[in-house]
Amino acid sequence: MQIKPILTALRHHKAGTVLIVVQIALTLAIVCNALFIIHQRVAQLSQPSGLEEANLIRIQNQWVGKADDKAYGSLMATDLATLRRLPGVADAYATNSVPLSGGGWSMSLRLKADQSAPSAQTAIYFSDDHTLSTLGLKLVAGRNFRADDIRPMSAKDDLLHPAVIIVTRTLADKLFPTSTAVGKTVYLANHVSTIIGVVERMQTPWLGMSWGSAASTLVPFRLLTDGTNYVIRTQPGQLDRVRRSAPEALFAQNRMRVIPDQHGVETFRQIRADAYASDRGMAILMAVICVMLLAITAAGIVGLTSFWVGQRRKQIGVRRALGATRGDILSYFLTENLLIGMGGVLLGIALAIGLNLWMVTRFEMQHLSLWYVLAGAVALLLLGQGAVLAPALRASRVPPVEATRSV
């Protein structure tokens, strides 16, 4: 391969060369960072919640009129009985919040009562003996709550002091990295609680919390307030039916309640879609921009190379007349493009890393993995070769007789 004559020729159209280099460099910088954003967002939204999500429905229920807190306990018990009796319902329970819903309760945990800095932060889920079976949580150690563990708790008058709790494996590992958590005690606020069970995974209601997305605690309480969430597992295939019948059954039972029009009755699939809406959106947008960017850059290379081929028909003819084969001409243009592409890619790597560093400081992005940059560089070089192929083939078909023609 003769590189020196190519370089000499490139010096004759500096501007065009520089423009392609710059375009490749910018494309590489943007595509690397966009792909990296896609990767992060997809990783975020493909985290498992720990729930068997397929047949879950959440109903947000608000009691109307001022009732004594104690009265809510019997109202909720009646509602749960109604829901569990409903055809198509496998199980149901009442809680303050569910994973990914965006709103909930969090507390800090301490291993000793007098410890100043907390050992861990955790989401608090109000639960009962039906919670594990409704959500499909996997118990990996210890036992589930029993019906006699469940106590009422009035939000206004009582403090949270569960005798027994169930934690997620994430939380158990954080609190007791070396030994089993079951049977150990921890302090929630100022009260001691014994861990009786560990579930494999259960996400918190929030995304992007610094203390982890799966540090959750189940407490055996029925929270007596005017607002509650009913979570229902339906039998397979009964989701749509129960979605309609459950609120009807609740209203038939007692009309003095509000189930909001928006988000009042939602499947878990909807909750998940809402929670990750911005992540999915960013991934889509970045993908669209990447595709357009690569297409435009490829088209630009085709356009400019075609122009060069047109400009050099006579020189190509002369070379052909002097004995160069079609393959020589083809490889000339491919090599030329490769050289330009490598220039662009080198500049682009620097730009990609620079852009990422700037975004790290400005937008709390993570550091770009070098694999992305390398993969992007290879992809752009291949794209350049692909784009140049058509004009280069056209150049190789220039007949030697072209040398004898005057323009």
Add this chain to the structure above:
Amino acid sequence: MFAYYLQLGLRSLRRNPALTALMVIAIGFGVAASMTTYAVFRAVSGDPIPWKSGQLFVPQIDSWGPGQGRQAGDLPDALSYTDAMALMRAHVAHRQTVIYPVGLSLIPTGQTAKPIAAHGYATYTDFFSMFDVPFLYGSSWPVSDDTGRGNAVVITRKLNQRLFGGADSVGKVINLDGSDYRVSGVIRDWNPKPRFFDVANGSGFGGEADFYMPFTRAIDLQIGTDGNNNCTKVAAAGWDGWLHSSCVWIAYWVELPTAAAVARYRDYLKGYAADQRKSGRFDWTPAVRLSDVSQWLNLQHVVPPETRVSMLISLGFLVVCLVNTIGLLLAKFMRRAPEIGVRRALGASRREIYKQFLLEAAAVGLAGGVLGLLLTGVGMLGVGLVFEADVARLAHMNLSLVMLTVLVAVVATLLAALYPTWRAASVQPAWQLKSN
């Protein structure tokens, strides 16, 4: 001459339809991507109350003390009941109010109708004059309802429509969670974007509230907050235990019309904080901060980072499209070097060459702008897929966006054409003629 150059330009563009189409498409896509993301950014980063945003302030007090796992300078984003009431009693600002969101159920008078959820705010009567809330009927409640825990309520046009069919309902009674309230006023559609006075709860871009009620009445009825309640220590049991705990849940706003008033208020806050230490309530000197509307929105990160990042990436895309256009225009113009040589030899000045080629570029830009406009329209339909529903709903096409799209396309193309045109204008006529 203008018409002739335009004709020349169009003819030249027609001569290489593929190259022309490529440029138009590049500019169209680049502009559309930038404009779509800009429309979203514009929608979320606007000043919600431009005529007054420099006079409305939020005070913050570090009632939690150091070492609560927060970064330095990170103060609680709301006030505790104790601090909010102390500031209200001091009455140092021109106007001041506390605000917290409440969720109640509206109980219909009929026996069969279902109750509906109603969202509102508990506040003081100054709220309406501070934020220039426009009234349709009646007015805000009198100060006596603030001090006397009156059962007044201000409802929105939407709720008025639902309950009273849009008639003047001042003096009528509505039932919220079993308590009666007398309507003192109905406000027009008013939902600033972002809802700056309540950005600590939710995105700030949600739907309109249904009602506003006196804060003192809400506290009397023990209505808890429907928004965030952040505590460092567990509150003592019961309503009073919560009220007097370190939990922060109350937004506080003051109106300070002059720089002197701002300085005076800042001094007052510092003095108040120092007094809290002296009195032994805190064993640290609490940091204080006073932020106006735009500072507050920044502090609360109201503009979602996604909108900024996507706008930047789109602008980068536009830049690549322009670099691409420079290359293509260069190829296109230089291919006509012989023609330029002839024109120059026949007496056309460089100026004329500039005019001719910039006009041709402007035509490309205009075509790119029109394509960009169409694609921006498509993009607007697609923002719902990309941004959260509350935010996406705000982005819309209006005259200024249409003008801006076309303008950006034309100006960007002209900028891109500068270098190729300069090259075209510096063609040496003698050399071209000789080689021909």
